Structures are given as structure tokens and as C-alpha cells.
Amino acid sequence: MVERYESINSESTGMSGDTAKPRGTTKWLLSTNAILVYVFFYAPIILLLIFSFSDNRNVGTWGGFTLDWYREFAANEPIQDSIWISVKVALVSTGVSVVLGTMAALALERFRFRGDRVFDGLLYLPIIIPDVTMAVMMLLFFSQFLDLIDSVLGIQITKGFTTIAISHIAFSISFVSIVVRARLAGMDERLEEAALDLYATRWKTFRHITLPQIAPGVAGGALLALTLSLDDVVITQFVSGPGATTLPVYVFGLIRRGVTPLINSVSVLMLAASVLLVILSLLAQRTTGSKGPPADADTDDEPSRVGI
Amino acid sequence: MTITEIVAPEPSGDENEVAAATPEFERAAKRAASRRGFLIALPAYFYLVLFFAIPLVIVMVYSFATRNRFGGTDLSGWNLDAYRKLSEPLVRDILFRSLWLALITTVICLIIAYPFSYYLATRTPTIRNVMLVFVMIPFWTNFLVRNYAWRVLLGTNGPVSKATDFVGLGDTRILFTPTAVVIGLVYGFLPFMILPLYASLERIDLGLVEASRDLYANGFQTFRRILLPLSMPGVIAGSILVFIPSLGAYVTPEILGGAKTTLLGSYIVTQFLTARNWPVGASLSFTLTVVMLFATILYFRKGGRTL
Known part of the structure; x- marks a missing residue:
């Protein structure tokens, strides 16, 4: 996404004359506001980081440096278990939704077929629908159908990993397909046609022409699916069973029972994990993104996450 | 959809035949493309119908149902009480x-x-x-x-x-x-x-x-x-x-x-x-x-x- 801004910036800076730039009091107010926004964004995170090392049972009060809370974290088995479930769910739901979402994007962007409008609408709904409604939907669905599946197919599904993964895939497909579609829309279709003209099979065309072109979009969609899965509390809470839940839901339960320094340390580690993900994705985009077409396609990348 | 699909079935014979056959080819190609698109969309389509559309309908059905004395839900006898x-x-x-x-x-x-x-x-x-x-x-x-x-x-x-x-x-x-x-x-x-x-x-x-x-x-x-x-x-x-x-x-x-x-x-x-x-x-x-x-x-x- 960084590349995109550069390409647009270089155009618009030519237009911005000196008088357009804010001056005097306005300039002062604007820059103060900007500084305050960054303080607002980062002060809570930094303070949380500091307090996670504080040797004081009362969170939010400094009591000397300690690593006790991280040790407590390392020794806490329910948390370790929930981390394992979180990672499994995130990987499975990202994998499945990337494949299904990319296929959905290809179908809608490249073909006309019967029912495509309905499919398009269906694909948008999980993005618009509030988390709480989605949670209710999955709860009622599983309460109706788990017994049915058991009696008809003989597969016993208990609430836990399977139900959480099914629900996460259900909302991730849409986000992946939106990001990939944006990328596909900016791609030159004639490249695919040329490959087909040169007797490449459909699969070869996809593998060697389409996929490399949409790779940044697919990667962006994957990152989005991963983040959404690791972020979700409400839906997971409704479909998880006793003893089988993800880290955010477990931590959410802890917070509701009262804040403890242990939560501080867990939070900081979760924070570190998400920052690491962002940095990795920025690095990945730096290498793959520059090869892709400088199309407007990326415009839709970030605001797409916004719709959650 | 693509040019190749229309051209692909090499039309042989004289000009009149081609002229007569082209709309047919075009329609066949369109149908093939439509089928292909549908097949590519199918896995996600199926998934979303099963795990999204049906749950949404269930929520709607429940919203017209009644809560019974035991905290369960009676799905028979729809009404607007909940609303x-x-x-x-x-x-x-x-x-x-x-x-x-x-x-x-x-x-x-x-x-x-x-x-x-x-x-x-x-x-x-x-x-x-x-x-x-x-x-x-x-x-x-x-x-x-x-x-x-x-x-x-x-x-x-x-x-x-x-x-x-x-x-x-x-x-x-x-x-x-x-x-x-x-x-x-x-x-x-x-x-x-x-x-x-x-x-x-x-x-x-x-x-x-x-x-x-x-x-x-x-x-x-x-x-x-x-x-x-x-x-x-x-x-x-x-x-x-x-x-x-x-x-x-x-x-x-x-x-x-x-x-x-x-x-x-x-x-x-x-x-x-x-x-x-x-x-x-x-x-x-x-x-x-x-x-x-x-x-x-x-x-x-x-x-x-x-x-």
C-alpha cells in the first residue's frame, strides 16, 4: 500500500502550491492536533507495556521492575492451551478462506453466470452484519444442526475447534474476496487472453499469469483473515465450548473477572504478535508489491478492513 | 467471454456456413463460460449458503418464536411478541x-x-x-x-x-x-x-x-x-x-x-x-x-x- 501512496503523491505534490499549505495559527493548530492524535494512539499502548513490568498487584501503579507476570504467563496452562487453539483456528480459517475467497473473486470478476448477483450480495453481507448478529446466527445454527449431523452422518461435533473454525471461515471469505477482487479489477485482462491464445491451459494461465499478478492481493487478504481470526471475541465466545476456546475469549473472560497483572503481560505479548504481523506484511509488500501493476486496485485494500 | 473461446472451435467450410454458425458458437461459448464461472464460485457459494444464509434465516425464524417456561424456544406458532x-x-x-x-x-x-x-x-x-x-x-x-x-x-x-x-x-x-x-x-x-x-x-x-x-x-x-x-x-x-x-x-x-x-x-x-x-x-x-x-x-x- 505504501507504493500506492507514493505514486499518487508524486502527482499531487506538483499541484500543491505554497498558499495551499496551512500557515500561522492554522498550521500550529493542525500540527498540534496531529501530535495529539499520535499521543492518543500510542500512549495507552506504551503505558500498558511499561506496567506489564511493574512489580505491583495493582495494575496501573508502578512498583519497581519485575518479570514475574511473564513467568506467570509461561506457567499458566489454560492460556497456553488457548493460544494453541487460536493459532490452529487462525491458520485453518486463513487457509480455507483464502482459497474460497480467491475463487469467489475470480468467478465474479471474470465471469457472468446465473445467480452471480445473488452471490455478490451474499458475499457482502458478512462484512456488513454486526459481530453480535453473526454470533447469534452461528449459535442458533449449531444448536439446531449439531444433533442433526450426529444422527444423519454419525459425526460428532462438539463445540470447540471445529465450530470456531467454521464460523471464522464464514466471515473471512468475504474480506479475502473483496481484497482480491480489487486487485483483479486493476489487472490487465488481455494478459490472460494472450496466454490462452498461445495455447496455455486454463490452469497454466491462472498459475503463471493471474496468480503472480494478484499475489499481493491474496497476501493482503490472508493477512486480513489472519488478523480477523485472531481478533474475534464475540463470535468465538458464542460457538466455543467449555475448555476449548481461543486466547482473546479466554483473556476477555479474565478481564471481566477483574484486571490482574497477568493480563497485562498476555496483552503485551498479543500486541507484539500483531505488530510483528504488520511489519512482516509491510516487508512482504515492499518485495512483491513493486512488481505488480501500479493500478488503482490497491485503493480498496485498507478501507476494506474498515467495514468490520 | 474471452476472444479465444469464440474462435476456438475452428470453423471450417465456406463463408456462408461460418456466418450461420457464429451466433451458435458464441452462445455455446457463453454457456461454457457461464458454467465455468459458476463452478469456480461454487465452493464459496455453497459454504456461504450453508454457514451464513441458513443461519441468518434461522435467526429470523427464532425472532418470530416464543420462549417457553423452561427457557427453551417454541418454534411453532409464529407471532410478533419478541418485536x-x-x-x-x-x-x-x-x-x-x-x-x-x-x-x-x-x-x-x-x-x-x-x-x-x-x-x-x-x-x-x-x-x-x-x-x-x-x-x-x-x-x-x-x-x-x-x-x-x-x-x-x-x-x-x-x-x-x-x-x-x-x-x-x-x-x-x-x-x-x-x-x-x-x-x-x-x-x-x-x-x-x-x-x-x-x-x-x-x-x-x-x-x-x-x-x-x-x-x-x-x-x-x-x-x-x-x-x-x-x-x-x-x-x-x-x-x-x-x-x-x-x-x-x-x-x-x-x-x-x-x-x-x-x-x-x-x-x-x-x-x-x-x-x-x-x-x-x-x-x-x-x-x-x-x-x-x-x-x-x-x-x-x-x-x-x-x-
Whole structure:
């Protein structure tokens, strides 16, 4: 996404004359506001980081440096278990939704077929629908159908990993397909046609022409699916069973029972994990993104996450 | 769809035959493409029908059902009782409180984000990119953790109460009040406002601002007559993107709000997990979805492209 801004910036800076730039009091107010926004964004995170090392049972009060809370974290088995479930769910739901979402994007962007409008609408709904409604939907669905599946197919599904993964895939497909579609829309279709003209099979065309072109979009969609899965509390809470839940839901339960320094340390580690993900994705985009077409396609990348 | 498909079945024979056959070929090719598209869409289509559309229909069915004496739900005998409950004072208060807090959150985000985005849009490309990355980081970090951070900050003897004490405001108690919820919501959703606003402000030709200043418009007039109308798509997009999740918020009010600030999200969850009145929970969820749907349609009507 960084590349995109550069390409647009270089155009618009030519237009911005000196008088357009804010001056005097306005300039002062604007820059103060900007500084305050960054303080607002980062002060809570930094303070949380500091307090996670504080040797004081009362969170939010400094009591000397300690690593006790991280040790407590390392020794806490329910948390370790929930981390394992979180990672499994995130990987499975990202994998499945990337494949299904990319296929959905290809179908809608490249073909006309019967029912495509309905499919398009269906694909948008999980993005618009509030988390709480989605949670209710999955709860009622599983309460109706788990017994049915058991009696008809003989597969016993208990609430836990399977139900959480099914629900996460259900909302991730849409986000992946939106990001990939944006990328596909900016791609030159004639490249695919040329490959087909040169007797490449459909699969070869996809593998060697389409996929490399949409790779940044697919990667962006994957990152989005991963983040959404690791972020979700409400839906997971409704479909998880006793003893089988993800880290955010477990931590959410802890917070509701009262804040403890242990939560501080867990939070900081979760924070570190998400920052690491962002940095990795920025690095990945730096290498793959520059090869892709400088199309407007990326415009839709970030605001797409916004719709959650 | 593609040229190859139409040409592919090599037409042999004289010109007349080709002319007669072409529409047929074209139709066959179209059918083949349509079938192929459908097959590619099928896995996701099937998945979403099974695990999204059917659950949505079930919610709708439940919203017309009745709660029996044992906390279960009778699916026979549809009625509108659960919807009637929405007009009861308790539920109405929760509805209005949720709407009000979501509105305040949206307005505060707009007031903070507009000047910020304008500042961002008038920077040099290098500075802009750095600034944007630092907006994106909180945007991607774990939502629960970001709300929890405020719980720590606003707690008793926490940094904020110490600071207000130091300034001389006394020991103000913000945690578990609507104010705390609004702070948490603004903190959570501010990037949703900044990004679309920046995107629309950045597209504006700043020469127009320059021209307006040259023609002796003052700063406010330039904002009112030039910037604001041109950035309206961004304002609307950002507002909807903040308003929708604020209205359905669950995590933030649960962590930062108190017993007196029950919002829609928490109320729905309670109906399912503790009160066991599924029909009422279902009818509220369904109503909320319809409201969101209308807001989104409005957004697209106003020229929003991205979600």
C-alpha cells in the first residue's frame, strides 16, 4: 500500500502550491492536533507495556521492575492451551478462506453466470452484519444442526475447534474476496487472453499469469483473515465450548473477572504478535508489491478492513 | 467471454456456413463460460449458503418464536411478541443509548480526524508515508488489547486519575461511565475515519484551495465552500464506518462500561447466554442487521466504493 501512496503523491505534490499549505495559527493548530492524535494512539499502548513490568498487584501503579507476570504467563496452562487453539483456528480459517475467497473473486470478476448477483450480495453481507448478529446466527445454527449431523452422518461435533473454525471461515471469505477482487479489477485482462491464445491451459494461465499478478492481493487478504481470526471475541465466545476456546475469549473472560497483572503481560505479548504481523506484511509488500501493476486496485485494500 | 473461446472451435467450410454458425458458437461459448464461472464460485457459494444464509434465516425464524417456561424456544406458532418487546421502556432506553453513544463517537472521530487527515494530505510524500504507517499500526493491533489498555489507564489509582489529581481536578472517576465507553470506541475506530477521509482529501486538487485564498476567501470560507463539499464522500464513508461498528459494539462497553451503560450488543448477548430469551435476542439482532443494511445501501448510494 505504501507504493500506492507514493505514486499518487508524486502527482499531487506538483499541484500543491505554497498558499495551499496551512500557515500561522492554522498550521500550529493542525500540527498540534496531529501530535495529539499520535499521543492518543500510542500512549495507552506504551503505558500498558511499561506496567506489564511493574512489580505491583495493582495494575496501573508502578512498583519497581519485575518479570514475574511473564513467568506467570509461561506457567499458566489454560492460556497456553488457548493460544494453541487460536493459532490452529487462525491458520485453518486463513487457509480455507483464502482459497474460497480467491475463487469467489475470480468467478465474479471474470465471469457472468446465473445467480452471480445473488452471490455478490451474499458475499457482502458478512462484512456488513454486526459481530453480535453473526454470533447469534452461528449459535442458533449449531444448536439446531449439531444433533442433526450426529444422527444423519454419525459425526460428532462438539463445540470447540471445529465450530470456531467454521464460523471464522464464514466471515473471512468475504474480506479475502473483496481484497482480491480489487486487485483483479486493476489487472490487465488481455494478459490472460494472450496466454490462452498461445495455447496455455486454463490452469497454466491462472498459475503463471493471474496468480503472480494478484499475489499481493491474496497476501493482503490472508493477512486480513489472519488478523480477523485472531481478533474475534464475540463470535468465538458464542460457538466455543467449555475448555476449548481461543486466547482473546479466554483473556476477555479474565478481564471481566477483574484486571490482574497477568493480563497485562498476555496483552503485551498479543500486541507484539500483531505488530510483528504488520511489519512482516509491510516487508512482504515492499518485495512483491513493486512488481505488480501500479493500478488503482490497491485503493480498496485498507478501507476494506474498515467495514468490520 | 474471452476472444479465444469464440474462435476456438475452428470453423471450417465456406463463408456462408461460418456466418450461420457464429451466433451458435458464441452462445455455446457463453454457456461454457457461464458454467465455468459458476463452478469456480461454487465452493464459496455453497459454504456461504450453508454457514451464513441458513443461519441468518434461522435467526429470523427464532425472532418470530416464543420462549417457553423452561427457557427453551417454541418454534411453532409464529407471532410478533419478541418485536413488541422492543418498544418496552427498558429496551427502548438501551436502543436510544446505543444510538446516542454511536453518534457521539462518530462526531468526535470526525472532529479529530478531519484536521488530522488534512494535515496528512498536505505533507511531503515521505513524511506522509511514515505518518500513515503509524496510523496503520494501531489499526491492525488487537482490538481487545487496545480496549484493555484503557481499562488499565482509567482504573482507580491509574495514570489518568493520578494526572487529574495532580492538575487539581480531584480524583475523577471515568471508568464504568458512558464517557469511558466513548473514549474506548473513539480509540478503537478512529483509524476507520482517518483512512477514508485522507483518501478523499488527498485526491482534491490543492490548487483549488490556493485559488480560493487568492480570491480573498478566509480559511473558514475555503473550508466551508471548497474542502468540505469536495471531501464529502470521505466524510460519509468514515462516518458510516465508525457508526456501524459503534452501534453493535460489545467488547468495549463490556470492558469499559458499567452496569448502567448496557448497550445493544451486551443486551443481545445477555438474552442468549443468561436470560435465555432467544426470541427477543433474535429479533434485536435481526433489527440491528436491517438498520446496518440500510446504512450501507445509503453509503453506496452516496458514491462510496469501498467498504
